Amino acid sequence: MRTFRKKILLGYGASLLLIIVVLSWAMFLILRLGRASESILQENYRSIQAAENMIDAVERQDSATLLILLGYEQQGTAEFRENETLFLQWLGRAKDNITISGEKEIVDALEKGYAGYLREISHLQLLYRSDRTKAANAYHEVILPLFRSIRDTCIKLRDLNHETMYAASNRANKISVQAVFSISVIGAASVILVIVFSLFLSHLISRPVTALKEAALHVAQGNYDVQVPVRGSDELTLLATQFNLMVEKLKQFNDLNVGRIIAEKRKSEAIIRSVDDGIVVVDDNFLITNLNPEAAKIFGVLPEDSLEKHILEVMRDEKLFHFLKEALAAGRQPRMEEGENILTIKTGEESRHYQVSIVPMRTPSGVIPGVVLLLRDITRLRELDRLKSEFVMTASHELRTPLTSINMAVNLLRESAATKLTDQERALLEACYEDVQRLRALVNDLLDLSKIEAGKLALAFEPVQPRFLCDQALSVIKTQAESKDIELILGVPDDLPEVTADPHKIVWVLVNLLANAMRYTQAGGHISLQGERVGNQVQLSVTDDGEGIPFDLQPRIFEKFVHGKLSDSGGGSGLGLAICKEIVRAHRGAIWLDSIPGEGSTFTFTLPVAV
Template sequence: MFKTLKGKISIVYLLLVVLVLIVGIISGINMYYLSKTIDGLMIDNYKSIKAVNLMNEELENQNNAILTFIYDDRQTAIKQFNQDNSVFYNWYNVEANNITEKNEGNYVDEIKSAYVNFTTSVSYLQGMPPDDKVGMLNYYNMKIKPNYEHIKDLLNSLAKLNEDAMFKKKTNATLDAKNSMYTILLVTLLAAIFGFIISLIFTNRFLKPMEYLIKSIREVKEGELDQVISIKTDDELGKLAVEFNNMIRRLKQYEESQLGKIIDERNKTLSIVKSINDPLLVLNSDYKIILLNGAAEELFGIEEKNAIDKHFLLSVKDEKLFEQINAIVDSKFNINKVEQVKYGDKYYDVTITPIKNYKSEISDILLVFHNITEFKELDQAKDDFISIISHEFKTPLTSIMMGTSMILEEKIGAINDKQRSTLVAIEEESEKLTELVNELIELTKIESGKEMYNFKCCSIFGIAQNTVKPLYNIANEKGVNLTNTIDEDMPCVYADPEKITWVLNNLITNALKYTDAGDDITISASVDGDFMQISVKDTGAGIPKEYKDKIFDKFFHVQNDDEFEIKGTGLGLAVVKEIVEAHGGKVWCESDIDVGSNFMFTLPICDERG
């Protein structure tokens, strides 16, 4: 048994357990005797003192009842006296059954005798004429009061007897506690010294081979694979040394066989990276460049030999991109994209990919710059085309709507029902086309940066009220319950009131399109940190999960879906998104089919109150 490390440690452990048991037994015995002393101190004498104090209170109450009997209400006083008499005897019995001190029984007997005389004299007082107050008072002072004061003195003496006994027991308990403490401290000190000596002897014997083993492992960690551990014992440490030497030998063989393969793979990887046409950078965890290709050298006007091991900002002077890299690394995302980074006259999408090691820690960061200049130019040409077409459509559409309106109002002649039906259809389609043109113009202004915003502190309650008022009639006609629950005391938001009115109007109008009679539309707001979250919630048809993110895209329409149909131009929510993001907020949707939708967006809060 003693040849194994487990056996040796078990012997030391057993000795220490015995020491702990000895200390525990001695401590237990001392605590037992101490607890017995404390129990006597806390229970018996305290019980007697409590009974005496309560008898004192009842006696005083009876004395007050006697004075009340003489001067005031005789019936109430007699009733009170009898009640106090019953309580007094209850506590007297408690004390009589708890006699623990010398002479305490004599005091109890004297109290009983004096109390009987006291109650007897009170009975005589009750028989005196009610009008003879002087006679009753004289009798009280001569007979009752001396008895009362005598009982008080006896009770106080009894209380003092128990208090003195309690203090004496306290002194004895304190002395016992000190003696117990000294005994336990002495035994504990002796056990600690003995245990320390034992552990010191065995620890040195056990740890010397371990320290040698740890030293050898550290040298192997540094790459010195020529280590040989010579621990010649029959326990587990000796076996571990043998296995460790075998492992080192196999590691050395493996390293020699794998080193060439690793070098080949590294060279192959470098060749692939260098041949990629898109600019590419690799940073380490300290944001220093460790690899770049020729396209990156050309883009940033740097040479690899001057950029390697230099901080990213020393070679690529783009603080905004660095902040994005830093944010992505801190957020622990595996991949992210920074849109429309511009260098010179070219635009790039930068894909940032953190590379994790075997510990799941970020060791490197890969940056790939995708040239999107051509797509950017095409997108700009598209926006310019839409802007021109929208403005060109606006004038003739206005003329069509005015002309249709005049004909419908029969200002230029009477029309029949068939003609009216056709003209109404023309007017409705013209309104839809006008809505599309207006939204196109608004979206083009926002995307081009030409849209001007009048930011100021404004009341979200006021904006919501002004938006909802014109829509109440439409909601009532459909049988939809439209409610604004925003509190008038909500903080102000920093926003353009006109643009946010447009946003709310669009969201509420959309809700009306997808709700039926009996449904509800609720506008609410809540504070979320430095932002206000505004919600337009309905109990209408709902939106399928696969469309919730796409509905904010321009011209989005559902293809071949019999259960769900996008009603409108497909531009309104795209404009909503652009306006909210221009305010520094965000917009999103939560929805379930046949349950309803909840469109939410955030706006920054002002310090002022509306």
């Protein structure tokens, strides 16, 4: 079962062998060329160098001889002896480097001639001391010819080595040309063989691999009847056999599960159809893949006509479509402010309200194939809430008149009859007065909240400095803070930009938040009012280091009649934070809470920067 592997190893082994042959031949030629170059340097260059230096030395000796004849005997003699030593040194090196034919005879003649030259120079010096005229004649007749003979012999030695070096250089050039040619031929043959083998091997591999690829494409498209031809006994044949077995098992598995998948799909569709709420399922291209009859009824379409249509063709609401895109992109439910999750659809004169919930679908691998849009009909709940608000407003109005009368009567009794009453009666009167005040505050809060919810609260918007609003709120609460020994800290910069707000309503919100903070802060505590710009909004926050708010109450703290854990000083009506929330929303802002029980609370709200 390793035939295919052996074929590859054999082919690449042959290629490797060719490469080794080419490299070996190249190394042999390079070494041969190197030896030829080394021979040139060793055999000829040293002899040429010796000849050049001997020429230079003997010429300097001739110059020294002339110095002697001119009367500078001591200086001339010293220079002559110095160059004599140099000449003999280079002559010795020439004798040690005799490597070519005819070189020995030239060196011997040079050595013999130089010895005669030295003898005649000694005779010349003796003759110069006795008769300078004869000495000058002897130089021209004897010394000068010997000097020229020695110099010519050195030149002959140099030229012989030059010629030999040139011949060796020609041999090296021939070797290099031979090396380039032979390496090119062998290299070209190796390349051709490698290309032929590579083409053969690629065809050998690609043919069954191509067949496997085409079969895999058919399987991916759901065709499980495809088979790959099985030929030979190598590893690719084994792979084709295993592929055919795999396709057969996939076909059996597909036949087994198609029925289950269809049954599950029909069950899911039946569940979706039976749900009273509207359900729309869209894919990652926002095409509707399923919707139940209730959703079709909401949008006034037929279910079968809406499938595979874009969601905007059925639901013409850009804001809701934006939330669908956000859910698909982020893979989580979109964050909607209160009121943004309500879809109102008008049919003639009637309006119906639906609470929207968007849930992304997620596969086990984490892919988001689409989202589910759930529409819950809350029209009846909205109507009940409207009726409740009207009842509260009516009841509050009806209670206001008798409460005013009771308040006047209680105040009259406190002013005129207090001295005539016993201590117990005065205590009861004070309790009655406090209860009346509490009821009046509750009725006023209910009326304000009802107006806000009904959209009837008049707001006088104007550009105003945040620091001015905070100063006004602190001036209202300052006396109460001093009486409880609570430190008020103002951290609102003067250079904050103006905001668009109703000053009276925002001061009311700040006073309410500060009063709540004071209610939950013990004596010696601290309350901080801070402000900063964040983008196109200004954030104002009230922070205390009091008791904090329990975690289970925090999600509902802005609902009506919800109280935190009360301190010993008593609590309010439970409507203050609900009214604060509605006022802030009316200013196109948001309000939220950050609190850790036992460490204090921070209420923050935003106001838009004035344009």
